[in-house]
Amino acid sequence: MRQHLRAIRAATWLGWQIESNWTDPWLFFLYLVLKPLCASLLLWCMFVAARSMSAAVPGELLPFLYVGNACFMIVGGVAFGLSWVIISDREHYQMLKYIWISPLPLRSYLIGRALARSLQSAVGVVLTLAGGWLLLPELRSALTWERLDGRWLVAYLAVGVLMLGAVGMILAGAVLNLGRHSMLLSEGIAGLIYLLSGVVFPVEVLPEWLRPLCFFLPTTYWLEGVRRALMGGTTFGRALEGWSHGDLVSALLLSTALLLVVAHAVFRWNEQRAWRQGRVDQTTGV
Amino acid sequence: MKGAALFLRAMLARTYPRIIGTVRMPSWLLQETLLPLLSVSAYVFVYRAMNAPEECTGFVLLGGAMAAFWLNVLWSMGAQLYWERDSGNLELYIIAPCSMMAILGGMALGGMLLTLTRAAVILTAGSLLFGVRYHPSSWGMLAVVFLLTMLALYGLGMVFASAFLLWGREAWHTVSLLQEPVYLLSGLNFPVRAVFPPPVAWLASLIPLTVGMDALRQVLFPPSQGSGPSIPYILGLEAELGLLAVLSLAFLFLARYSLGHLERRSREEGRLTVRWQ
């Protein structure tokens, strides 16, 4: 256990150095704020543009999509951070082979590295929400201390990190056996989750034949839960209207438990396969 | 060998790995078509959730297609030199007698195949999926606006690439940092003037993508289209064309100057061969 913790600590430190030491702290801070804030403000611009052209734009959609988009950063940081570590360490820094032969447990190392990225995403989420709160009156009225449900938020975040970590581990395992362009896989999954989890629009806007897929994704429940814990009560979406916090957390716990078992098996199998096929130190750069 | 012939030879040679890569790794095609379509679809559904007019779906598809070129400029031209340096190719390109503009031109041309495919798939598949119809006021004008936008955009890409000669990981992150703010300022999915006040819109027009997309929107969704909403634009179409022409020339000249200047500085500071930075 101590070895795992040591690996995680060292890898987190290394990850943070890689993420942050490329520039002066002020530029890094700007990077941390500007990138996610602009991505979220892009949606606000669409909202304003639509309003200038049509009177039927529902005002309560703005906090829904802004908060959803901000929280999606955590999905990116945790779930896709792990597979990015495999690619950058194997193809770019060419260090994966040394980690592999060291006594550090690979999984702990990956978790540590992804933790640094997740930390960065978490800071990004907070700053984006704070920026939105300062800039947008609609968000100020939706995000208030009275509406915030701290206990449920902590519960969602804890289960969510585990759930996303398991997804990340499955992806990292798959990427271990693919080349540099396997980021395609992570990006594809990210795109699907963004489209089908009700991140920036309620799932009932999707064509009817797509909607059942949304309910298979644990991220749909997670985002709905986090939004409710942040903004209080029900949100703009109607699809999970009848679900209480308890229902959402139970569904999340169940799917997370299942995902953790699958992630353990998939990663182990992929580790063995990569070793057998000699893919631990392959570089496929072009 | 004459300068122009060497330029052409080098440019075509550097185009080759990109083209052949597409053929040998068909997964790229998937990456360049299906994945962008997912995010474009998400934005379309955002407008649908807002009950926005149908034109907005067209804006999203146009933005998705044009973003492909912006991403190609940022990552396949600018950031590519970062990878080239790490793999040891950059120094070989520098000591070769051909111009760096030829190498960058080759990268752009090679990337263009994929980018055009990506843009075409987004426009056609998106239009079919979401039932968008375009009524361009003039096909000729559409082609002129598009070509001028490309010239200015790739000129800007060469300026970015020159920055990569001097900065490594820092430039990588800076380019990454530029992605979203430029989407925002250039009105990727919305008409800029519908959101920003005139001074901000004029300032944003210095980004070729902003003025190019605004002009394309004017051609593709002309006001005479019928009972559609009135869409505000930054400048008139002719003025935007003029601005695009000026930007194209300015960025190409700037690229030529900055490539020479920053290559010299990189040689002085010994940064051309630094790796894993």
Add this chain to the structure above:
Amino acid sequence: MSLLKRRRPWIARQGIVRLGTANPFPLKTPGMIEWAIFTDRLTRVYRRPRSRRAAVPANEAAKELVALDQVSLSVRPGELFGLLGTNGAGKTTLIKILTTLLAPTSGVARVDGLDVVSQAALIRPRINMVSGGESCGYGILTVRETLWLFSQLYGVSHAEARRRIDHMLEVVSLRDRADTKISHLSTGLRQKVNFCRGFITDPKILFLDEPTVGLDVTAARAIRAFIRDWVRERPDRTLLLTTHYMMEADQLCDRVAIIDRGRVLAVDTPAALKKRVQRYPTFRICLTPGADGWQSLGRVPGVHQHAVTAGPTAIDLKVSLEAEAVIGDVVQQIAGSGARILTLHKVEPTLEDAFIELCGHGLSDTEIGE
């Protein structure tokens, strides 16, 4: 001054460059050689960023690192010239400057009569460079495609490129792998492809930076033979080779420069360098145990020094003489005293002896970070 400031702002800011001074070694005056490579008091100083200074011990945390210090070298056309030095001695820095990759801090560097700072574009069509231990190109291209790509950057016609590629692949025994993707080659084979890349553009002056490092013995031998033939094939071809393999430098090079901590300590033929370390001919004589004829050797006229190591099975005697002919008297003296000579041979100095003599340390003793 203002013109130079505009052209080389960083150098001018450092105030190191000798602005406006006339070149004391004009490139070509009637009756003089036009050097293929010429450097005069060439200096390169790396400035350590503040952040990196904090990471090294205080005594090493200087603002600057002098990688090349007043290096003056002249290489004739047609010469195979070697640079011998430890890791970090400045060999690669010198090659980077000569191949237009790095600007000098001060001094002059000319390649084929052209200045590396102001005439870099004119130098490039005439040169090429191969760094040992490295690969080139893109994993997705085949060996043949990779070499073709680089030939095009130099404007080589397709037919000529094909001919040269075939020839070079034959030389490095890679003909059967011509259509294999680079990503499927081993590190050594990738290195061979990179080696071929340096030659397919038919450069007038070629820079080889540790070309055989990491290669197996057979491949290294084939490459050495090819290098020698390539230079001899045409009198105007020049090759500058850096290596830390003494044997390689000894076998290949017409002249060798020994470089240590950025300074050139000696430039001469390998034979002359070896001769420098051994002014007195030296012999090693092995005697039967218990023999004592060697004790009076110091009295033999012409014996400069002698040293003895007595072991249980033999006595090892090392004698240096003022002239080679004195060995007869030495043998007579030993034989006359009743001792039996088991073996006798002349001790030949190596380039490594010369290196140690000049640098004060061996090739593997010191590493200087760049």
